[in-house]
Amino acid sequence: MDDRNWLILHLLYSQKNITKTAQLLFLTQPALTKRLMQIEAEFGVKIVNRGIKGVRFTPEGELLAKRAGQILTSIRDIREEVSNLQQSVAGTLRLGVSNFFAKYKLPGLLKLFSEQYPLVDFHVETGLSKDVLQKVYNHDVHIGFVRGDYSWHDQKRRLFAEKVLLVSRTETNLAQLPELPRIDYETDQMFKSLVDNWWAENYSKPPLISMKVDRGDTCKEMVLNGLGYAILPSMFVSDIVDLYKMELRSPENEPVLRNTWMFYHEESLEKNVVKAFIQFMEGIDLEGSEEKDES
Template identity: 40%
Template sequence: MDEKDWEAMQVLYEEKNISRASERLYISQPALTYRLKNLEKEVGTKLFFKTKKGIELTAEGIYLSQYAEEMITKLQNTKDYLQNMQQEIRGTIRLGVSSNFAQYKLPPLLKEFLTTHPNVQFSVNTGWSADVMGLLNSSEVHLGILRGDYNWTGSKTLLQTEQLFLISKKEVDLEKVPELPFINYKTDSSLKDIISSWWHNRYIEPPMITMETDRQETCKEMVKNDLGIAILPEICLRPSDELYKYPLFYENGEPVTRDTWLMYNQDFLKLSTVRTFIDFLNDHPSF
């Protein structure tokens, strides 16, 4: 078995479909099938079988795919440490980043870092913070940038704290907010909990939700067109939005905030590229 066999088994296990797996591997279906058949001959057992929905792996195939995942991780770690042995800062930093941070904050940070470290490459996975936690726990990324509070046994550094805002196209009376059309959006559970906690602290009535959107940016556009009010974190707001923005406070006067954290496993500090990028982030606390 070689690295391409490992990748084929790992992707096949995830996709359960030869067509989708070949697309992810950037090879033709016949080429992938040929490689898998040769692999079956090499190990001397059947690894998968066809079903109406695609394919299923045998017990041997599942075991081999798990072995392949371990070998890919070990190979990547070996490459990381070999590159780290060189004096020059070079290599690939694997990041898992909350979608909002990736959209609004990460691009200029990476651009500035690469001006002084041009031989560093980044592999970036974005998604909800819960997804980033999964990448951290499986060591698929060196560093995770998450929003909200999550349990983590490794190193954890607070990058920034931001306030939440109620936004509206027109001026509103905060005492009458439950009477106004409210626009909701899909987000991770940590932000939902913060918003719900503030609402129940301030109002008896539930919000009058009149619209559900898939993204915060879509929600903001609806508010800009005077279709309702919404609650968004500060990271999403710009002066050019031309909206009324009301910072949220609990009844005791405490601001409603959300934290952004940098998380990583201490073992990755052995990599000079990772250490250098962590130092860079710590030198840019306000972004």
């Protein structure tokens, strides 16, 4: 069976939906159904049963789908090993990146790296930091960019620290904060805990959450329109001068910070493309650029 068919089984098992799987593979639904029937004929078993809620894998289908994931991983590893034997910096660099880092930092970094190593292409997966951490742990990606002080016992490097700010359209009195409308956004548990701990250290009443939105950028726009205050990492608003900003501080008067890290496995350095990227990142001063962004 060719690689494409293994990929079909792998994706269909994760999506449990013919339409979504066809879209991911840039196939029509009839074409995907035909390929699935060919796979069933090749192995002589029924792989899936269709229902109103999607597809349900038979026991034989589940076995094949799980093997498909293993086979695709093996094929990927073999290709990387062959590329590595050529002693050149080439091939695919797999990165897991937090949504925010992917938007504000990653494009410029990849542009600079590509100028030095034009034979490298990139496979980038974005998501919340906790999900990126899991992808690095599982070797689904070579390197992860994670925001927050997650536990990691292999190789890591702190890239920069952001100040955590209270932002509002007009000057805000901290003593009145529990009575003022706050806009929250969907974020990872690490940042939520950071903000919740600061709040508990300063107030005995819960915040007045007037609005919850899905993204930090949306939250920022709500604040810009005077709909409430928000607590945001500094990079969200570093380029906006028309906002009131106040640094959150600990009881010891230290700034509340959110660190961004680069995580990877030491064994990944055996791959030329990974080693080259790590060395490239060691020459980049993101800490300095962050200070410049805030000034």
